[in-house]
Amino acid sequence: MERSISDEAEAYVRSLLDDWLVPHPGECVACFLDRALERSSCDGDLRFAELYRDLAAPRATALLPRLRAAGGYCDCEVLSNAMQPAWHLWSTSRELDLDGRAIVLEAEPPEAMPPCTGVRRGSTQPCRNWHRMRRPTRW
Numbered sequence: 122m123e124r125s126i127s128d129e130a131e132a133y134v135r136s137l138l139d140d141w142l143v144p145h146p147g148e149c150v151a152c153f154l155d156r157a158l159e160r161s162s163c164d165g166d167l168r169f170a171e172l173y174r175d176l177a178a179p180r181a182t183a184l185l186p187r188l189r190a191a192g193g194y195c196d197c198e199v200l201s202n203a204m205q206p207a208w209h210l211w212s213t214s215r216e217l218d219l220d221g222r223a224i225v226l227e228a229e230p231p232e233a234m235p236p237c238t239g240v241r242r243g244s245t246q247p248c249r250n251w252h253r254m255r256r257p258t259r260w
Contacts (some may be wrong), residue, residue: 144177145237149248150184151204152237153177155197164196170196174245181245191253205253206230 124238133135136168141160144153151171167185170193174184214228238248247253 124213137164142172143250144173145240147239148237149179149240150174150245151179151200151247151251152234154200155234158196158200163195165195167193167196167199175219178243180243180246181195187245202254204247204253206234209248210250 143154148156148199150170153173154169157172161169167188170188171185174181178184188199188203191203191204193199193200212226212231215226217224217226234250238250240246240248
């Protein structure tokens with residue numbers, strides 16, 4: 122029995138979705154969020170973080186509250202408030218001479234993240250490509 126073109130198209134789309142909506146083996150939560158947000162915009166919640174927890178670390182019941190406590194109230198805020206690229210990946214700051222004036226170019230995060238360096242199965246920690254940002258303590 123031959124498959125219809127719509128069945129083939131649906132199977133193809135499902136394979137593409139599985140490629141980016143499923144955490145790769147050993148992939149950390151930050152790399153998964155970065156990869157998922159490259160292909161889909163943030164919708165204001167932690168849907169990709171929750172998907173990561175459900176598929177890669179189902180015993181990590183405190184993941185979402187921990188991300189929120191660190192300032193990550195949605196997927197994109199996790200990568201801007203709770204975690205950021207590790208310092209060893211940033212460009213160095215440098216000084217340029219432009220028409221006799223010194224201009225300082227600040228260090229910048231990488232334009233694209235390198236492949237995930239990996240974490241153990243079930244971990245919700247970032248890999249070595251990321252570090253957690255410290256939140257100020259409340260007075």
